[in-house]
Amino acid sequence: MPKTRRKFTQCPNCGYTFKDTNNYCPNCGQENHDLNVPVKHLVAEFFEGTMHFDTKAWHTLKYLITKPGLLTEKFNTGQRASYVPPFRLYVFVSLIFFFVLALTTESSVKVAGQEQGEAKAILPGVTINANVADSLEQAADSAALTRLKQLQNTEQLKALSSGLQEDAFMTEFSEKFASFSSHGEESKQKLIKNLSFMMFLLMPFFALVLYLYYRKQDRNYVEHLMFSIHLHTFYFILLSVAMLLGKLFPALNLEAIVLAILVLYLYLALHQVYKQTYLRTLVSLLPIGFVYLLTLAVFFLGTVFVSVLLT
Template identity: 50%
Template sequence: MAKRRRKFVQCPNCGYTFEEVNNYCPNCGQENHDLNVPVKHLVEEAFESTLHYDTKFWRTFKYLITRPGYLTEKFNLGQRASYVPPFRLYVFVSIFFFTTIALFASESLVVSDVDGAKAQLEATNPDAAARVMQADSLARSQVGLARNDTASVIINKEVDNKFRNFLNNEEQARQKLLKNISFMMFVLMPFFGFILYLFYWSQRRNYVEHLMFSVHFHTFVFLLIMFAILVEVVFSSFDTNGWVFLISMAYLFFALRYVYKESYLRTAVKLLPIFLTYLASLAILFVATVGVSVLFS
């Protein structure tokens, strides 16, 4: 929607004489648009601009959800004016995503203490608890054998204290972990773009195209997880984890097929290693994020 301008004959700032096509002054850069009008005209303009942005906003969300890869394709083709820019869309959605996690799902990120963690693990998975206790016993015996190594004992004690403090300060730990996870996801996006760059090397695409795919994919996954969290809040007995995984896989498959124009078979063959590489990267970054959160707590 073109902006309806009330144009000057001369620039009020520098006196340059405008031509009809000048929307901005070529001399000083000031916009060629008269704002000295009744308030009702300014209100009408603001409403018109807002309505136009809302239309763009909802159109973008509609295609993001219902047509995997469509927004990436449009961006790569240079058809961008009708849609919200990818990074702006990601930032907007991520704010609501981490707010939703903080309000409804953050209690699962941290347990209150070490004993509570052991009890929780024993209740949910006795075999895993037994292995943890065995490993803990072995670690204690090894520490006992290494008591003469003073530096090692001090380091182990320091790490143990940090870990216990991290678990005991539950609210502070949760906030720090959420903050670091948000940064982790921001790092993961360009890395996933690089994974796509490697898998589709033969297409000789610019890295930016793969990065935009990654941004749109993560934005959709954020929306999906938000919806899943809200479903579990309403229906507490309903487990959405499996559905989130399957829908994410299906969305990624159709998005890859739409953007990279390969056959269904070639896309399916590439999907599994791409997704497994992505999950492995996610797991490594998450463990590193938890470690950093503990060490700097």
């Protein structure tokens, strides 16, 4: 739908005399469009652009959700004008996902108690003792003194030096972990921010995995990257819906269903884009899925580790 323009005859910014075909000033770049009109015209123009965008977005989401891999195939064959660009779609959906994540999860790093020996909840399913930093520090000092008394030669000195460095690192990390756990909401937001960056790095890495696995098909890396972007965009949509349903209906156990949908979607998308038989696609799914899950686990643990160290 072309934009309805109210054109000037002369550029109000630099004075350039427009031609009938000029939508922008060739001299200064300002848009040739008069905004000095009644509010009702601006409102009508806004809805005109919004409805056009919504139509494109609707077609994009429809194919993304109901036709695994078809949107990627259309993009790779040059059918792009009718759909939202992959990067823009991913950014928009990921912003919604991390917003929903922040709303639906309780503070993932918080103190459960302050009394001596009382446990603290750090991450779901993980607890530490309230005075763990002090205990570790005392244990490290005690161990170091004991070994110091037993020294008899240079080799033991070197071994002790290495051990003390390890003890110092563990003590420092424990202190940072305790500090990370004591700043509940702040730590949660930091972790979510780092997770968004992690997922942004994961997409091109997964595309590289696909590029290496399907190298005999002689496809460009960008084609695999578009597949990875669309795949993770769908994953974000599915997980956002699952988190909202879990928040509204706490009794629902959606983990198995979500996992099944994730695997099925990847399988169908691989079949659609890479044009292998269903059996061959199933065989390909096993190593690709294993490498993906392993990479995701490593990236996640690395993100938590870095988040703690940067505390």
